[in-house]
Amino acid sequence: MASGFTPVKIILLVALLLAVTLSIISLCVHDRDWSQKNKRGQVSIAFNIIGLLLMATSAILFLIQFFACQSKYNLFMILVVVFAALALISFSIATGTYYHPVVPVYGAWVLSAVWDSVLAVVVAIIFLVMGS
CATH class of the missing domain: 1.20.5 (Single alpha-helices involved in coiled-coils or other helix-helix interfaces)
Known part of the structure; x- marks a missing residue:
């Protein structure tokens, strides 16, 4: 169990927060008219939101582990990895459904x-x- 800020922990935190930020930006710049007329657009937005929630959960768990629950380091890091991996799958589905025939x-x-x-x-x- 490592305590204190290390470069790897900072990189992980930045990567988690950057993924959350990019997901929010993608939702803000998305063409809503196209999605209302197209089921693939709706699926893409849904999986983007699911990925956003999973990645935000992962970032929050990492911060909780870092500042409050260092005694449960392994449990929290497993949860961070699982939620981040699920978010990656969700973002991949969102990307795939958006670009399907194009x-x-x-x-x-x-x-x-x-x-x-x-x-x-x-x-x-x-x-x-x-x-x-």
């Missing part, structure tokens, strides 16, 4: 490359800090 545009692929680069940087930082 090929994603150039910007979507560039955005994917950006987030893959972010993941690479995070993993590199973790290895740098952990020394292995």
